Amino acid sequence: MRILGVDPGLTRCGIGVIDVDAGRRAQFVHVEVVRSSRDLPLAERLGAIGRGVERALDEFAPDRVALERVFAQHNLRSVMGTAQISGVVLYAADRRGLGVELHTPSEVKAAVTGYGSAEKQQVQTMVQRILRLAEPPKPADAADALALALCSAWKSPVQAAERGAAAASSDVSGGLTPAQAAWREAERRAVAGARRG
Amino acid sequence: MRILGVDPGLTRCGIGVIDVDAGRRAQFVHVEVVRSSRDLPLAERLGAIGRGVERALDEFAPDRVALERVFAQHNLRSVMGTAQISGVVLYAADRRGLGVELHTPSEVKAAVTGYGSAEKQQVQTMVQRILRLAEPPKPADAADALALALCSAWKSPVQAAERGAAAASSDVSGGLTPAQAAWREAERRAVAGARRG
Numbered sequence: 001m002r003i004l005g006v007d008p009g010l011t012r013c014g015i016g017v018i019d020v021d022a023g024r025r026a027q028f029v030h031v032e033v034v035r036s037s038r039d040l041p042l043a044e045r046l047g048a049i050g051r052g053v054e055r056a057l058d059e060f061a062p063d064r065v066a067l068e069r070v071f072a073q074h075n076l077r078s079v080m081g082t083a084q085i086s087g088v089v090l091y092a093a094d095r096r097g098l099g100v101e102l103h104t105p106s107e108v109k110a111a112v113t114g115y116g117s118a119e120k121q122q123v124q125t126m127v128q129r130i131l132r133l134a135e136p137p138k139p140a141d142a143a144d145a146l147a148l149a150l151c152s153a154w155k156s157p158v159q160a161a162e163r164g165a166a167a168a169s170s171d172v173s174g175g176l177t178p179a180q181a182a183w184r185e186a187e188r189r190a191v192a193g194a195r196r197g
Numbered sequence: 198m199r200i201l202g203v204d205p206g207l208t209r210c211g212i213g214v215i216d217v218d219a220g221r222r223a224q225f226v227h228v229e230v231v232r233s234s235r236d237l238p239l240a241e242r243l244g245a246i247g248r249g250v251e252r253a254l255d256e257f258a259p260d261r262v263a264l265e266r267v268f269a270q271h272n273l274r275s276v277m278g279t280a281q282i283s284g285v286v287l288y289a290a291d292r293r294g295l296g297v298e299l300h301t302p303s304e305v306k307a308a309v310t311g312y313g314s315a316e317k318q319q320v321q322t323m324v325q326r327i328l329r330l331a332e333p334p335k336p337a338d339a340a341d342a343l344a345l346a347l348c349s350a351w352k353s354p355v356q357a358a359e360r361g362a363a364a365a366s367s368d369v370s371g372g373l374t375p376a377q378a379a380w381r382e383a384e385r386r387a388v389a390g391a392r393r394g
Contacts, residue, residue: 042299046284047291070277080267083277084284087243091285094244102239 002029004062005149006053006089007141008070010036010081013049014145017060018131020153028131030060031142042084050088057096065093066152068144069102101152108144111151123147199226201259202346203250203286204338205267207233207278210246211342214257215328217350225328227257228339239281247285254293262290263349265341266299298349305341308348320344 007014017029034052036045057065067090070083093100106116112126124136124143130150137143204211214226231249233242254262264287267280290297303313309323321333321340327347334340 041297043287043291043297046287050288050291080280083280084287087281087284088288090240090243090281091247091288094240094247100238100240 001064001153002060002062003064003066003149003152004056004060005066005145005147005152006086007068007144007148008082008085008089009141010045010049010078010085011038012139012141013052013085014139014141014143015053015056016137016142016145016147016149017056017062018146018149018153024153026131026150026153028133028146030056031137031146032056033139033141042081045081046084046088049085050092053089054092057092057098062098064152065089065098065100066148067093067100067102068108068148069104071104101155103148103151103155107155108147108151111154112147120144198261198350199257199259200261200263200346200349201253201257202263202342202344202349203283204265204341204345205279205282205286206338207242207246207275207282208235209336209338210249210282211336211338211340212250212253213334213339213342213344213346214253214259215343215346215350221350223328223347223350225330225343227253228334228343229253230336230338239278242278243281243285246282247289250286251289254289254295259295261349262286262295262297263345264290264297264299265305265345266301268301298352300345300348300352304352305344305348308351309344317341 001020003018003020005014005016005018007016013034014031015034016031019027019029021027032052034049036048038045040048067086068082070079070086090100103111109118109123110116112118112130113122115122118126120140120143121136124138124140127133127143127146127150128136131146137146198217200215200217202211202213202215204213210231211228212231213228216224216226218224229249231246233245235242237245264283265279267276267283287297300308306315306320307313309315309327310319312319315323317337317340318333321335321337324330324340324343324347325333328343334343
């Protein structure tokens with residue numbers, strides 16, 4: 001199953017694509033950051049980002065989309081732009097018949113670092129380890145998009161056929177749910193990677 | 198010039214279309230309210246509203262779009278949905294090469310009633326009078342979409358050729374700007390209409 005993660009933003013919008021197998025092992029496919037200049041009118045900025053997202057949806061043909069759930073908290077001005085971009089992403093996904101999973105930033109951080117208030121750098125480091133990349137994905141928006149896709153891969157129900165396989169393997173690994181088993185495995189690898197590094 | 202106004206909303210999204218001549222006289226063309234059920238997933242709701250807006254853009258082929266400027270003020274939850282819809286509208290307009298004018302709710306109220314804190318019913322009444330409709334547009338979202346289009350027609354620069362004509366006629370009407378002249382004229386008609394009623 002292929003998942004495309006989007007970290008929505010009007011100035012920088014991260015797009016990350018991963019493949020996940022029945023055992024929930026994740027493979028890096030693609031990452032990019034689409035940008036729009038602050039000097040452009042709002043419609044043109046949304047146009048530039050929206051076209052980038054649609055291009056990626058068409059080129060990488062994901063099975064589903066993972067998108068950051070937007071909250072109106074601190075910076076209301078930037079939240080409006082983020083909400084507008086997320087609307088465009090949801091609409092583009094719906095037009096292609098793709099489901100969209102929404103995840104809060106703390107869910108995403110907890111999924112890849114085990115800690116819901118992790119720093120941006122921790123997320124970048126863990127995304128690098130889990131996906132076995134040569135370098136941490138930069139800027140943070142790129143890492144966040146991949147982290148969203150990973151979060152969605154581990155948290156959401158897999159397809160029926162895959163679910164059977166994962167359930168069977170989870171019996172072997174001591175009664176863990178597929179998500180727990182995948183999480184344990186990623187954690188084990190990341191720790192092993194950190195020791196090697 | 199044809200203007201399509203959108204009062205963005207996730208549950209009810211108003212769409213109103215007017216034609217404006219060189220003298221800024223407005224003619225009613227179309228009004229509708231596109232709806233989406235609260236029971237649907239967010240992506241499908243945005244899909245339903247977005248398709249309605251795109252259908253109207255294609256059917257009525259406006260020269261520009263007038264959209265409510267979204268602020269994060271009172272109800273943050275509903276504001277997020279409104280911002281997402283507005284993102285979809287901005288993106289759909291940009292894809293068609295259409296400019297979008299953003300107006301605040303108080304600008305719109307002031308444009309059609311002369312008072313920035315007017316009640317919804319006042320806006321409905323004035324939109325009915327200005328566009329010479331048999332009944333006030335209902336629900337409020339329908340009236341708001343037409344009011345947005347009227348606000349845009351009166352406040353924004355017209356095309357070069359039209360600007361010349363409007364400037365010439367404004368000289369006749371005592372040195373008023375075209376917007377002021379149009380505003381006076383609408384006000385005069387509305388007051389006359391109210392007296393007749």
